[in-house]
Amino acid sequence: MKMILLGAPGAGKGTQAEVICDTLHIPAVSTGNILKEAVRKGTELGVKAKGFMDAGQLVPDDLVISIIKERLAEPDCAGGFILDGFPRNVQQAQALEELGVAIDLVLDIEVADEDIMRRLTGRRVCASCGASYHTAFKPSKAEGVCDRCSGELIVRADDAPETVAKRLTVYHEQTEPLKDFYEAKGKLAIVQGQEEVADTTKLVLDTLSRYGG
Ligand code: AP5
Ligand code: MG
Numbered sequence: 036m037k038m039i040l041l042g043a044p045g046a047g048k049g050t051q052a053e054v055i056c057d058t059l060h061i062p063a064v065s066t067g068n069i070l071k072e073a074v075r076k077g078t079e080l081g082v083k084a085k086g087f088m089d090a091g092q093l094v095p096d097d098l099v100i101s102i103i104k105e106r107l108a109e110p111d112c113a114g115g116f117i118l119d120g121f122p123r124n125v126q127q128a129q130a131l132e133e134l135g136v137a138i139d140l141v142l143d144i145e146v147a148d149e150d151i152m153r154r155l156t157g158r159r160v161c162a163s164c165g166a167s168y169h170t171a172f173k174p175s176k177a178e179g180v181c182d183r184c185s186g187e188l189i190v191r192a193d194d195a196p197e198t199v200a201k202r203l204t205v206y207h208e209q210t211e212p213l214k215d216f217y218e219a220k221g222k223l224a225i226v227q228g229q230e231e232v233a234d235t236t237k238l239v240l241d242t243l244s245r246y247g248g
Pocket of ligand 2 (some may be wrong): 048049050063067119
């Protein structure tokens with residue numbers, strides 16, 4: 036299964052990717068997480084990307100496309116993968132096609148803008164493994180500590196309310212047109228994001244089983 040998770044910032048792409056990974060035993064590839072790691076380590080890529088990310092804008096296409104090209108060539112992606120946060124505009128989707136990647140399913144998680152702010156201000160992420168939690172909707176077992184790897188849970192730099200608003204604008208202008216792009220190819224399935232994480236997971240897994248996952 037080669038699939039794409041689409042959705043606004045905070046729609047739950049990372050949260051559902053964790054479940055799909057465990058269910059289908061395929062890796063999740065999050066360009067956002069790869070970029071954040073590069074920023075944290077201060078690599079050349081991180082230095083180039085940081086300003087765009089802090090401003091809630093997209094990082095230039097050439098940078099993210101080369102990240103994807105390298106990552107998908109690794110052996111663990113041979114049996115399938117979940118793309119979380121890529122492609123994010125039509126040019127990136129076309130680049131994926133040019134790389135010869137045939138996508139089986141594009142799963143779009145729909146959440147209203149007014150719910151996004153609530154989700155992102157309560158979000159906590161693991162500084163070590165990137166796992167995503169929420170103070171109210173998906174608390175960790177021990178406060179401030181990751182269930183998976185015992186890493187420290189932190190607030191993401193781009194979850195400040197004014198940056199979230201910018202990210203939503205970018206999403207509607209640049210990423211949302213991908214729904215039509217993949218609908219026209221017969222690849223799009225839409226899941227309505229639910230109030231509870233587990234309810235969204237059920238819809239996601241039901242959809243996957245309909246598509247042979
Ligand atoms: P990225 O890290 O991809 O951020 P994003 O798309 O804005 O998405 P998020 O990670 O914020 O949200 P999510 O959908 O994963 O939600 P989550 O599961 O955490 O990208 C960051 C930046 O990198 C971009 O702004 C850009 O600059 C750059 N970038 C990345 N990819 C790029 C690309 N391809 N091209 C150019 N630039 C790129 O859930 C959110 C919260 O809600 C959590 O707290 C979670 O616990 C909670 N939650 C989840 N589901 C539910 C539910 N059903 N009910 C209640 N709460 C829920
Ligand atoms: Mg994410």
